[in-house]
Amino acid sequence: xxxxxxxxxxxxxxxxxxxxxxxxxxxxxxxxxxxxxxxxxxxxxxxxxxxxxxxxxxxxxxxxxxxxxxxxxxxxxxxxxxxxxxxxxxxxxxxxxxxxxxxxxxxxxxxxxxxxxxxxxxxxxxxxxxxxxxxxxxxxxxxxxxxxxxxxxxxxxxxxxxxxxxxxxxxxxxxxxxxxxxxxxxxxxxxxxxxxxxxxxxxxxxxxxxxxxxxxxxxxxxxxxxxxxxxxxxxxxxxxxxxxxxxxxxxxxxxxxxxxxxxxxxxxxxxxxxxxxxxxxxxxxxxxxxxxxxxxxxxxxxxxxxxxxxxxxxxxxxxxxxxxxxxxxxxxxxxxxxxxxxxxxxxxxxxxxxxxxxxxxxxxxxxxxxxxxxxxxxxxxxxxxxxxxxxxxxxxxxxxxxxxxxxxxxxxxxxxxxxxxxxxxxxxxxxxxxxxxxxxxxxxxxxxxxxxxxxxxxxxxxxxxxxxxxxxxxxxxxxxxxxxxxxxxxxxxxxxxxxxxxxxxxxxxxxxxxxxxxxxxxxxxxxxxxxxxxxxxxxxxxxxxxxxxxxxxxxxxxxxxxxxxxxxxxxxxxxxxxxxxxxxxxxxxxxxxxxxxxxxxxxxxxxxxxxxxxxxxxxxxxxxxxxxxxxxxxxxxxxxxxxxxxxxxxxxxxxxxxxxxxxxxxxxxxxxxxxxxxxxxxxxxxxxxxxxxxxxxxxxxxxxxxxxxxxxxxxxxxxxxxxxxxxxxxxxxxxxxxxxxxxxxxxx
Amino acid sequence: xxxxxxxxxxxxxxxxxxxxxxxxxxxxxxxxxxxxxxxxxxxxxxxxxxxxxxxxxxxxxxxxxxxxxxxxxxxxxxxxxxxxxxxxxxxxxxxxxxxxxxxxxxxxxxxxxxxxxxxxxxxxxxxxxxxxxxxxxxxxxxxxxxxxxxxxxxxxxxxxxxxxxxxxx
Ligand code: FES
Ligand code: FES
Numbered sequence: 001x002x003x004x005x006x007x008x009x010x011x012x013x014x015x016x017x018x019x020x021x022x023x024x025x026x027x028x029x030x031x032x033x034x035x036x037x038x039x040x041x042x043x044x045x046x047x048x049x050x051x052x053x054x055x056x057x058x059x060x061x062x063x064x065x066x067x068x069x070x071x072x073x074x075x076x077x078x079x080x081x082x083x084x085x086x087x088x089x090x091x092x093x094x095x096x097x098x099x100x101x102x103x104x105x106x107x108x109x110x111x112x113x114x115x116x117x118x119x120x121x122x123x124x125x126x127x128x129x130x131x132x133x134x135x136x137x138x139x140x141x142x143x144x145x146x147x148x149x150x151x152x153x154x155x156x157x158x159x160x161x162x163x164x165x166x167x168x169x170x171x172x173x174x175x176x177x178x179x180x181x182x183x184x185x186x187x188x189x190x191x192x193x194x195x196x197x198x199x200x201x202x203x204x205x206x207x208x209x210x211x212x213x214x215x216x217x218x219x220x221x222x223x224x225x226x227x228x229x230x231x232x233x234x235x236x237x238x239x240x241x242x243x244x245x246x247x248x249x250x251x252x253x254x255x256x257x258x259x260x261x262x263x264x265x266x267x268x269x270x271x272x273x274x275x276x277x278x279x280x281x282x283x284x285x286x287x288x289x290x291x292x293x294x295x296x297x298x299x300x301x302x303x304x305x306x307x308x309x310x311x312x313x314x315x316x317x318x319x320x321x322x323x324x325x326x327x328x329x330x331x332x333x334x335x336x337x338x339x340x341x342x343x344x345x346x347x348x349x350x351x352x353x354x355x356x357x358x359x360x361x362x363x364x365x366x367x368x369x370x371x372x373x374x375x376x377x378x379x380x381x382x383x384x385x386x387x388x389x390x391x392x393x394x395x396x397x398x399x400x401x402x403x404x405x406x407x408x409x410x411x412x413x414x415x416x417x418x419x420x421x422x423x424x425x426x427x428x429x430x431x432x433x434x435x436x437x438x439x440x441x442x443x444x445x446x447x448x449x450x451x452x453x454x455x456x457x458x459x460x461x462x463x464x465x466x467x468x469x470x471x472x473x474x475x476x477x478x479x480x481x482x483x484x485x486x487x488x489x490x491x492x493x494x495x496x497x498x499x500x501x502x503x504x505x506x507x508x509x510x511x512x513x514x515x516x517x518x519x520x521x522x523x524x525x526x527x528x529x530x531x532x533x534x535x536x537x538x539x540x541x542x543x544x545x546x547x548x549x550x551x552x553x554x555x556x557x558x559x560x561x562x563x564x565x566x567x568x569x570x571x572x573x574x575x576x577x578x579x580x581x582x583x584x585x586x587x588x589x590x591x592x593x594x595x596x597x598x599x600x601x602x603x604x605x606x607x608x609x610x611x612x613x614x615x616x617x618x619x620x621x622x623x624x625x626x627x628x629x630x631x632x633x634x635x636x637x638x639x640x641x642x643x644x645x646x647x648x649x650x651x652x653x654x655x656x657x658x659x660x661x662x663x664x665x666x667x668x669x670x671x672x673x674x675x676x677x678x679x680x681x682x683x684x685x686x687x688x689x690x691x692x693x694x695x696x697x698x699x700x701x702x703x704x705x706x707x708x709x710x711x712x713x714x715x716x717x718x719x720x721x722x723x724x725x726x727x728x729x730x731x732x733x734x735x736x737x738x739x740x741x742x743x744x745x746x747x748x
Numbered sequence: 749x750x751x752x753x754x755x756x757x758x759x760x761x762x763x764x765x766x767x768x769x770x771x772x773x774x775x776x777x778x779x780x781x782x783x784x785x786x787x788x789x790x791x792x793x794x795x796x797x798x799x800x801x802x803x804x805x806x807x808x809x810x811x812x813x814x815x816x817x818x819x820x821x822x823x824x825x826x827x828x829x830x831x832x833x834x835x836x837x838x839x840x841x842x843x844x845x846x847x848x849x850x851x852x853x854x855x856x857x858x859x860x861x862x863x864x865x866x867x868x869x870x871x872x873x874x875x876x877x878x879x880x881x882x883x884x885x886x887x888x889x890x891x892x893x894x895x896x897x898x899x900x901x902x903x904x905x906x907x908x909x910x911x912x913x914x915x916x917x
Contacts, residue, residue: 202838204846208782212784248765249765277777279769351792352786399845431788432788656884660844663883691879694878697885
C-alpha cells in the first residue's frame with residue numbers, strides 16, 4: 001500500500017490531525033525513528049494553529065491549503081519558516097484536515113498567499129519571540145538581547161546559544177505575546193522569501209510516489225462507478241442490473257437519489273456499481289440498463305443556445321456600470337464600430353478526474369479526497385448523511401489538478417452516501433467521460449460591443465454587453481444574471497472613455513455552472529481586449545500605443561467607478577487592492593519593451609498581438625507572436641508576459657504558473673470547446689474535448705516579473721485571461737482575419 | 749485466468765479477467781499506483797509503462813496481451829529515483845500538480861532509449877500523446893534535453909573508463 005499509517009496519536013497538535021488509520025501525504029512522512037523519539041520526549045508546543053515545535057528540534061508547519069500544482073503546500077510554510085528563521089531541513093509539513101480553526105481552506109480565487117501571508121508571518125514571529133524570551137529567562141539576560149538565527153537562539157554578549165528543541169518546554173509555558181509586541185523581519189533578513197525553495201513533493205512526483213486522491217486506499221475498501229443523470233435534472237425511470245451483477249468482480253448495485261434543485265454542490269445521484277476493483281466497476285456499469293425521465297433541460301442544444309445568447313446580447317440589458325451618455329456619443333461619433341463575440345462552454349478536465357474515498361461508521365464519516373475545499377467537503381457530506389459537520393473528517397490528498405472543479409465536493413458526497421448504505425469504505429472513481437459530462441462548466445458567453453471614435457480616432461463611446469449562464473444558477477434556479485462574475489473584467493474595465501456603459505443580459509442555465517481558472521475574466525478579457533484592438537486598427541494606430549492612451553492618466557479607479565454606479569466590494573474595495581492604472585501601465589510598458597514589440601518583424605504569415613488584463617488583483621500584460629501556415633495552422637513561437645502580482649514568495653513557482661497559464665490560455669483560444677445536444681454534453685474524452693498538447697503550446701514563454709513591495713496578490717489564475725485575446729490579435733496582425741469566436745482551430 | 753507478469757524485475761502471477769487493462773492490474777491488484785489513469789482510451793499518456801522495453805499505454809493493454817512480458821513502471825525506472833530523466837525533472841522543477849509526470853517520464857525514457865539526442869521535433873512527436881493540463885511542456889522539453897546531455901556525458905565517461913590502456917591519460 002502507498003498509504004502510510006501513522007501509529008500514534010500524540011497530544012494536542014497531531015491529535016485531530018492524524019486520526020487512527022489516517023495517512024499522511026507521501027512527502028516528508030515522519031520517519032519511524034523520529035516518531036519513536038518524539039513519543040519518548042515531552043509534548044510538542046503549538047504557538048499557532050499553523051505551527052508546532054517538537055522538543056527534538058523538529059518544526060512542524062501546517063499546510064492548510066490544498067496542493068493542486070501551484071506549490072502552495074510548500075510556499076505558505078516557507079513564510080512561517082522564514083519569520084521563525086527555522087532551518088528548512090528540519091521543517092516537516094503536515095497537511096491539515098478540514099477544520100474551521102485554520103480560517104478558509106478553500107483553495108480557490110488565487111488567494112492563498114494574499115489572505116494568509118500576514119497570518120503565516122505572525123505565526124513565525126510569535127514563536128520566535130517566545131523562544132527568545134524563554135532563552136532570556138534561562139540565561140537571566142534581557143530578551144531584547146537574544147536573537148534567533150537558523151533554528152538557534154543566541155546571546156551575543158555571553159556567547160550563549162540554545163537550539164529550538166531545548167527551549168520548547170520553557171517557551172510553551174510563557175504567555176502568548178500580543179500582536180503589537182511582534183517584530184517582523186526586514187526584507188533584507190529574508191531567508192526563504194524571494195528564493196526558489198523547491199516544492200517538498202518534487203522528488204516524490206518524479207518517482208511515482210506522490211499520493212493523489214486516485215491513490216488513496218483504506219482497508220476493506222470497495223470501488224464504485226456511477227451512472228449519473230445524462231441531462232441536468234433527469235430522474236431515474238427504471239434500471240436493470242442483472243447483467244451488471246454477472247460481471248466478474250461486481251458485488252452489488254446501489255441507487256442514489258437524484259437530489260433535485262437547486263443543484264448546489266450536491267451529488268447528482270444515479271445508479272452505482274460496487275466492485276472489488278476499478279475495472280470491474282467500469283465493466284459492470286457498461287452492462288447496466290438505465291432509463292431516465294430527461295426533464296426540461298433536454299432542450300439544451302449549444303448551437304441554438306448560442307443564437308439565443310447572441311440575440312440577447314444585441315438587446316439592451318441590465319446596466320451594471322454607466323458613465324456619460326453612451327447613446328448620444330455613439331450617435332455623434334465620427335466613426336462607429338461594432339462586433340459580437342462568442343466563447344463556448346469549457347470543462348476543467350484536470351488530469352486526475354474527481355475521485356474520493358469515504359468510510360462511514362457509527363454516524364461519523366472519514367473522507368480522503370483531492371479537494372480544494374475540505375470544509376465544504378465536511379458540510380456537503382454532513383448534509384448528505386444527515387450528521388453534523390464536525391463528525392466529518394476530511395483528509396486532503398494531493399490533487400492531480402483542480403482548476404476550480406475540485407472545490408465542488410459532489411463526488412465526496414457520493415462516496416460517503418455509498419459507504420453509509422453498504423457499510424464499507426468506498427472509493428468512487430470518475431472516468432474521464434464522467435468528468436467531462438458532469439462537470440460544473442465554464443458557461444458559454446456572448447458579448448456585443450459598440451464603439452465610437454472621434455475625428456482623431458480616439459474612442460469617445462463604448463458600450464459592452466455580456467450574456468452567459470451564471471454560476472449563481474446552481475444555488476438559485478431563478479438566477480439569470482451574472483452577479484459577482486460581472487466584477488471579473490467587465491464592470492472594472494480601466495479605460496478612460498468618458499461615455500462608457502457595461503450591461504449584462506439574462507441567460508438560463510441548462511447544466512451545472514462553476515468556476516474555471518480565472519472564471520468570467522476569461523471571456524470578458526477576450527471581448528474587451530479584442531475590441532480595443534479592433535478600434536486601434538480602425539484608427540490606424542499601434543495597438544499598444546492606442547491601448548495606453550485609452551487607459552488614460554495614472555489613477556486609482558475607485559472614485560471613477562463609484563461615480564458610474566459601480567461600487568468596488570469586498571477585497572477590491574480595500575485600499576491596497578483598488579485597481580491602479582499606473583501598475584497596469586507599468587506591465588504594458590514592460591512587456592512592450594522586453595518582447596521587442598517596436599522592432600518586431602513583419603514576415604508574411606507572422607503577426608504579433610497584445611492584451612492586458614487585471615484580475616485577482618494582479619496586473620498582467622501579454623505579447624504573443626504567431627505564425628500561420630498556408631493551411632491555416634497556427635503556431636505560437638513566443639509569448640511574453642509581464643506580471644505585477646505584488647510581493648512574490650517563490651519566483652520559480654510564480655513563473656511556472658504563468659508558463660502554464662500561457663498554454664492554458666492557448667487551449668482556450670485554439671482548441672477547447674464543448675457542445676450539447678438533447679441536453680447531453682457530446683464530448684467525453686480527450687479525443688473530442690481537446691486540451692493543448694506539447695506541440696500546440698507556445699514554444700517559448702518569457703515571464704517578466706515586476707519587483708514590488710505591494711501586498712501579495714493572485715498568481716494561479718490571472719495569467720489566463722489576456723492570452724486568448726493576444727493570440728487572436730496576433731492572428732489578425734498575421735492574416736487580416738478577425739477572430740470573434742473561440743476556439744480558432746484553424747484560420748480559414 | 750492467471751497471468752504471469754514480470755514487473756520491475758519481480759515475477760508475479762495475477763488472477764484477473766483476461767480483458768482487464770494492465771493499468772488496473774498494476775494499480776488495484778499489484779498496488780503500484782505510480783502509473784496513473786487519465787482517460788482510459790490512449791489519449792493522455794498518464795498510464796505509460798514499458799512493455800518489453802517499448803512505451804505502451806497500460807489502459808489499452810489487456811493483461812492477456814502482457815502475459816509473460818517484462819513490464820517497467822515508474823517505480824522501477826531506477827532503484828532510487830536517480831535516472832537522468834528523474835534528475836533532470838527535478839533540476840528544472842518540471843512538476844506542477846505532478847499527476848501526469850510518471851507517464852511523461854516513461855514516454856521520455858522510451859524516446860531517449862531510441863533517440864539519445866532528440867531534437868525539439870523528435871520530442872514533440874514522441875511526447876504529444878502525453879497531456880499535461882498544468883502545461884509543464886516547456887520544462888518537459890528542457891528536462892529531456894538536459895537528461896540527454898547528462899546521459900551523453902555519462903556514456904562518454906564510461907566509454908573512456910572502459911577503454912583499455914588509457915588509464916594514464
Ligand atoms: S489513461 Fe491511458 S492514455 Fe490516458
Ligand atoms: S503537472 Fe499537472 S497534469 Fe502535468
